[in-house]
Amino acid sequence: MIALFLRDLxxxxxxxxxxxxxxxxFMTVVAVIPFGVGPxxxxxxxxxxxxxxxxxxxxxxxxxxxLFQAEREDGSLDVMLMxxxxxxxxxxxxxxxxxxxxGLPLVIASPLLGLFMNMNEVAIGATMLTLLVGTPxxxxxxxxxxxxxxxxxxxxxxxxxxxxxxxxxVLIFGVSAAYAxxxxxxxxxxxxxxLIAITLFFAVIGPLAAAAALRSSSD
Amino acid sequence: MPVKLHVxxxxxxxxxxxxxxxxxxxxxxxxxxxxxGANGSGKSTFLRxxxxxxxxxxxxxxxxxxGSDNLAESSHYLGHRNAMKRELTVSENLVFWxxxxxxxxxxxxxxxxxxxxxxxxxxxxxxxFGYLSAGQQRRMAMARxxxxxxxxxxxxxxTAALDASADRMxxxxxxxxxxxxxxxxxxxxxxxxxxxxxxxxxxxxxxxFAEAGY
Numbered sequence: 001m002i003a004l005f006l007r008d009l010x011x012x013x014x015x016x017x018x019x020x021x022x023x024x025x026f027m028t029v030v031a032v033i034p035f036g037v038g039p040x041x042x043x044x045x046x047x048x049x050x051x052x053x054x055x056x057x058x059x060x061x062x063x064x065x066x067l068f069q070a071e072r073e074d075g076s077l078d079v080m081l082m083x084x085x086x087x088x089x090x091x092x093x094x095x096x097x098x099x100x101x102x103g104l105p106l107v108i109a110s111p112l113l114g115l116f117m118n119m120n121e122v123a124i125g126a127t128m129l130t131l132l133v134g135t136p137x138x139x140x141x142x143x144x145x146x147x148x149x150x151x152x153x154x155x156x157x158x159x160x161x162x163x164x165x166x167x168x169x170v171l172i173f174g175v176s177a178a179y180a181x182x183x184x185x186x187x188x189x190x191x192x193x194x195l196i197a198i199t200l201f202f203a204v205i206g207p208l209a210a211a212a213a214l215r216s217s218s219d
Numbered sequence: 220m221p222v223k224l225h226v227x228x229x230x231x232x233x234x235x236x237x238x239x240x241x242x243x244x245x246x247x248x249x250x251x252x253x254x255x256g257a258n259g260s261g262k263s264t265f266l267r268x269x270x271x272x273x274x275x276x277x278x279x280x281x282x283x284x285x286g287s288d289n290l291a292e293s294s295h296y297l298g299h300r301n302a303m304k305r306e307l308t309v310s311e312n313l314v315f316w317x318x319x320x321x322x323x324x325x326x327x328x329x330x331x332x333x334x335x336x337x338x339x340x341x342x343x344x345x346x347x348f349g350y351l352s353a354g355q356q357r358r359m360a361m362a363r364x365x366x367x368x369x370x371x372x373x374x375x376x377x378t379a380a381l382d383a384s385a386d387r388m389x390x391x392x393x394x395x396x397x398x399x400x401x402x403x404x405x406x407x408x409x410x411x412x413x414x415x416x417x418x419x420x421x422x423x424x425x426x427x428f429a430e431a432g433y
Contacts, residue, residue, distance in 0.1 A: 003318030007307070014306040075300025078272055079363075082291040083320060218272045 140206030
């Protein structure tokens with residue numbers, strides 16, 4: 001299993017892996033917002049956490065469609081389906097590797113982009129923490145979409161459309177927890193704990209559903 | 220305990236179409252089976268059903284004497300695609316499959332360098348897989364059969380894109396596997412050049428088959 005994790009990490013940083021594409025997209029989205037909104041610093045710092053979250057959500061969805069498609073195209077998926085190792089476990093490890101390669105860089109880049117949005121230290125810290133906890137859920141949800149669309153030649157957009165509705169709760173609780181840390185009356189812990197619960201829930205449901213979809217898609 | 224593969228009254232469909240039916244055979248340890256037939260006669264479907272990648276429509280497939288009676292877990296499947304990553308080097312690919320697949324009970328896989336040497340491609344293990352020619356890629360895909368031990372090999376057109384010497388080398392690999400008490404089922408257009416291998420001739424949609432000495 002460690003072999004699979006390391007292989008997927010290696011693949012995502014080698015040519016054509018696309019680990020950095022997500023970060024670049026994230027930076028592009030967030031960097032153009034101040035130009036569009038205008039130089040209103042108060043407004044920017046107020047919408048900052050939400051913009052960071054939306055940018056991270058979209059960036060997370062970018063590379064997801066290749067998660068299983070690349071394996072299917074070169075025949076590796078057939079070999080994985082045949083192994084004694086439960087497919088659910090292989091899918092979980094692939095999700096973790098995908099998140100480490102493309103989700104974790106977003107979390108690391110978020111403080112820098114928070115400065116673009118004139119956010120204070122508390123808001124930056126809270127957004128980073130909620131992204132750290134929340135982005136794995138997006139990967140697990142996305143794995144289901146990627147598995148369903150694995151046989152479709154242009155599944156990329158379809159994956160995003162399938163996945164977005166399910167990822168909305170992650171966005172809502174992520175943003176509300178980030179805001180709660182800044183604005184006094186709202187409590188930080190309840191939305192943050194729900195966010196953790198969502199991630200744990202999809203860490204179980206996602207690989208199960210994705211494995212079932214992969215099994216039924218083999219032809 | 221020697222392995223024994225039972226195929227009982229097997230039938231498979233693709234969508235609504237019946238591809239084959241009433242295939243029954245028993246392969247003992249050390250026996251090979253060559254599946255022949257025209258394009259589209261169901262050779263690949265037969266192999267994919269054996270490897271569990273397509274559902275069985277009727278009948279069943281059973282393996283005795285291996286760690287589990289699930290044939291898929293005790294087999295290597297070498298399909299049309301090589302199951303290797305173009306971005307990784309040849310050694311990285313093989314080391315990954317060795318770690319990921321592990322060995323079935325009753326045997327051990329060869330070390331990666333030894334497997335590369337056995338395929339006659341010494342000295343290019345450090346190259347990315349995508350740099351190799353089609354024939355070299357096919358040979359490296361065969362090295363996967365050696366690095367992790369599986370008693371049953373299911374090979375779909377294994378020698379496509381190979382030159383004559385590679386054909387002979389591959390026949391040697393198959394012979395070696397049979398001598399160790401393995402089972403080989405290969406779909407092919409060219410004769411494999413191995414004596415004492417049985418033949419299953421697929422005749423297409425009629426679903427009738429004939430088994431004959433090779």
